[in-house]
Amino acid sequence: MQAIVMTGIGGPEVLVPREVPAPRPGAGEVLIRVEAIPVLYPETQLRSGAFPMASPPPVVFGFQAAGEVIAVGEGVGAEYLGRRVVADTAGVGAYAESVCVRAESTTPIPADVSAADAAAVAMSGSVALALLEAAALTGTETVLIEAGATGVGSYLVQLAREFGAARVIATTGGPDKARHAMELGADEVVDHRPEHWSGELKTGPDGAVDIVFDSLGGASAYALLDVMTPGSGRMLSYGWLSGEPARVSAADLIPRGLTLTGCAGPAFHARVGRARDAILDRIPTLAPPVEAILPLARAAEAHERVESRVPLGKIILRPDHTQQ
Known part of the structure; x- marks a missing residue:
C-alpha cells in the first residue's frame, strides 16, 4: 500500500511516499480503509524534532485518520465492520491507505458528515x-x-x-x-x-x-x-x-x-476523548472546516502549508484509492 514514511527528523522533505506492507488488525484492533487524514500542527513539531516521537524513524507517520472499518481483530465485534469512523493512532501509521487502531479509539461519523469534515474537526x-x-x-x-x-x-x-x-x-x-x-x-x-x-x-x-x-x-x-x-x-x-x-x-x-x-x-486528554461524539454531531452547524484536500503523496507540501500558518482551515490528505 502507499504510505508516507518519516525517514528522519527534519523539514517536510523527510516525509517520503513509499510502498509498505499493508497492516493487519491484531487483538482489539480494527483495520480502517483511510479516506481522509488531517495534517495537525503538532505533527509538524514532532517531525521537526521540537518534541520526541513515540517511535523513532523510519516509520509511517500520522496520528489521526477517517474512513471505513474493513476488518476487525480478535475480540472486536462484527458490528464495527462497515462503520465510518474517525480514529486516533498510537502515534504512527495514519498517513497511509489503511491503518490499524484500537477499536476503542474510534468514533462513529454521523451519516450527514463527510470523512474529510470529520477528520478536519475531530481533534481541534x-x-x-x-x-x-x-x-x-x-x-x-x-x-x-x-x-x-x-x-x-x-x-x-x-x-x-x-x-x-x-x-x-x-x-x-x-x-x-x-x-x-x-x-x-x-x-x-x-x-x-x-x-x-x-x-x-x-x-x-x-x-x-x-x-x-x-x-x-x-x-x-x-x-x-x-x-x-x-x-x-x-x-x-x-x-x-x-x-x-x-x-x-x-x-x-x-x-x-x-x-x-x-x-x-x-x-x-480523557475529557477531550469524551467530547469527540459531541463535536462530530455539531459539524453541520459549524463553518466549513476544510481549507484544501491534497493527494497523500503531497504530504511534505501539506506540512509546508501548515507551518506557514496561512491556511484558515484544515489541510486534508487523501489516499489515491479514494479516487478509484
Whole structure:
C-alpha cells in the first residue's frame, strides 16, 4: 500500500511516499480503509524534532485518520465492520491507505458528515469543547481566545456563546485572519503579532477579561494578567505557539487573585476523548472546516502549508484509492 514514511527528523522533505506492507488488525484492533487524514500542527513539531516521537524513524507517520472499518481483530465485534469512523493512532501509521487502531479509539461519523469534515474537526473541535467545559462559564464573562481564526481557537470562537460567554475577544495574526475571526463570531479582534499586543485590549479599572484561553504561552501570558478581572479571572493554558509555556508563576497569580489551569495530561486528554461524539454531531452547524484536500503523496507540501500558518482551515490528505 502507499504510505508516507518519516525517514528522519527534519523539514517536510523527510516525509517520503513509499510502498509498505499493508497492516493487519491484531487483538482489539480494527483495520480502517483511510479516506481522509488531517495534517495537525503538532505533527509538524514532532517531525521537526521540537518534541520526541513515540517511535523513532523510519516509520509511517500520522496520528489521526477517517474512513471505513474493513476488518476487525480478535475480540472486536462484527458490528464495527462497515462503520465510518474517525480514529486516533498510537502515534504512527495514519498517513497511509489503511491503518490499524484500537477499536476503542474510534468514533462513529454521523451519516450527514463527510470523512474529510470529520477528520478536519475531530481533534481541534474536541479540544475546544473540553476547554469550554473546564472553563465553567456562567453567562456573564468576557473571554479572550488566542489564535481565534484557526485550529482550536476557531472552534472556541464559534462555541463560546453556547457555553455562556457574554463577550468574545479573539487574537489573530493579520487582517485576513481578523476578518475570519469576526465571521466566526468574535465581537472584537486584536492583532497578537506586536510584542506588546495586550496593551491594545480595551480595559477599565477592574480589568476587562474574565477568562483567557491561552494557546500562545510565553511572555504574553504574563502580560495578560493585568487585564484580567482581579479576584476571579482565570487562564486556561493549553498551547505553546510561541515556542514555550506560559511564563506565569504562583507569585504572579496569588496577589492578583487569579488562577491558571494547565489543560494537558491524561485527565484532560480523557475529557477531550469524551467530547469527540459531541463535536462530530455539531459539524453541520459549524463553518466549513476544510481549507484544501491534497493527494497523500503531497504530504511534505501539506506540512509546508501548515507551518506557514496561512491556511484558515484544515489541510486534508487523501489516499489515491479514494479516487478509484
